[in-house]
Amino acid sequence: MSESRPPFPPFTRETAIQKVRLAEDGWNSRDPAKVALAYTPDSRWRNRTEFVDGREQIVQFLDRKWKKELDYRLIKELWAVDGNRIAVRYAYEWHDDSGNWFRTFGNENWEFDEHGLMQRRYACLNDMPIKESERKYHWPLGRRPGDHPGLSDLGL
Numbered sequence: 001m002s003e004s005r006p007p008f009p010p011f012t013r014e015t016a017i018q019k020v021r022l023a024e025d026g027w028n029s030r031d032p033a034k035v036a037l038a039y040t041p042d043s044r045w046r047n048r049t050e051f052v053d054g055r056e057q058i059v060q061f062l063d064r065k066w067k068k069e070l071d072y073r074l075i076k077e078l079w080a081v082d083g084n085r086i087a088v089r090y091a092y093e094w095h096d097d098s099g100n101w102f103r104t105f106g107n108e109n110w111e112f113d114e115h116g117l118m119q120r121r122y123a124c125l126n127d128m129p130i131k132e133s134e135r136k137y138h139w140p141l142g143r144r145p146g147d148h149p150g151l152s153d154l155g156l
Contacts, residue, residue, distance in 0.1 A: 005038055005116040009084035016081035019116075020088055024076040025143050032062035040119040047123045069094035069104075073137040075144060077151040079107070086110045091156045093130070093137045101135060102127045105156070 005022075007015035026035045036058040045052035045061075052061050066072055074092035081087070088108050095101045106125030113119050136154050139145050 003037070003115060003117060008114065008116040009112050011081050011084070011086060011112075013078070013081060016086050017078050019086060019112075020076050020078045023088075023110075023118075024074055024090075027074050027076075028072075028141075028143055030062075030066045030072055030141075032059040032066070035062055038118060039121070040113055040117045043117075043119050043121065045121045045123070047121075048125060068096065069102075070097065071095055071141065073139065073141070073144070075137070075148075075151050075154075075156075084112045084114075086112070089151065091151055093135055095132075099132075101130045101132050103130050103134075103136075103156075104128070 007018055011019065023038065026038055029035065036055040039055060039058055041055055043054060043058065045058070047061070050061065052058055069092075072092060072094045074090060076088045076090040079087040079089050086109075088110070089106070090108065091103055091105050093101065093103050104125050104127045106123055108124075109120075109122045110118050111120035136156070137144075139148055
C-alpha cells in the first residue's frame with residue numbers, strides 16, 4: 001500500500017493531538033473526495049443511525065451532509081489515546097436552508113491502520129438548535145485559525 005497519512009500509530013499524546021487537528025482541518029475543507037483519502041479503502045463507519053462502508057460511500061455520505069449542513073465549522077479535541085486508537089469530542093455549527101442554526105455535539109472513536117489511515121470510525125452526536133446570536137465559530141469558511149479557541153477554551 002503506497003498511501004499513508006502521518007503521524008502513524010502507536011500514537012503519543014502529542015501525535016494524537018496532531019492527528020486530531022489534521023482530521024479537523026480536512027473536515028473543515030468540506031471536500032468529500034479529499035476527506036475520504038484519510039480513510040482506508042474498506043473503512044467502516046457508524047454515524048448516528050447510518051452505516052458507511054468504504055471510500056465511495058464516505059464521499060456520498062459527506063456530499064449529502066454538507067449539502068444539508070451549510071456554513072459548517074468544526075472543532076475537535078483529543079479525549080484519549082491508546083496505541084492505534086484515538087477518542088475525540090467535537091462540536092460543529094451549521095445552519096439549514098431555512099436559516100435555522102444548530103450546534104452539533106459528538107464523540108468519536110477512531111482506529112487506524114499502520115499507514116495512519118482510519119479504518120474504523122464510530123460517531124455519536126446530537127443536534128442542539130441555537131440562535132444565530134449564540135454562535136461561537138465566526139472564522140472564514142475553511143481551516144480554523146491557529147489562535148481561535150478550542151472546545152475547552154470556549155466552555156463547550
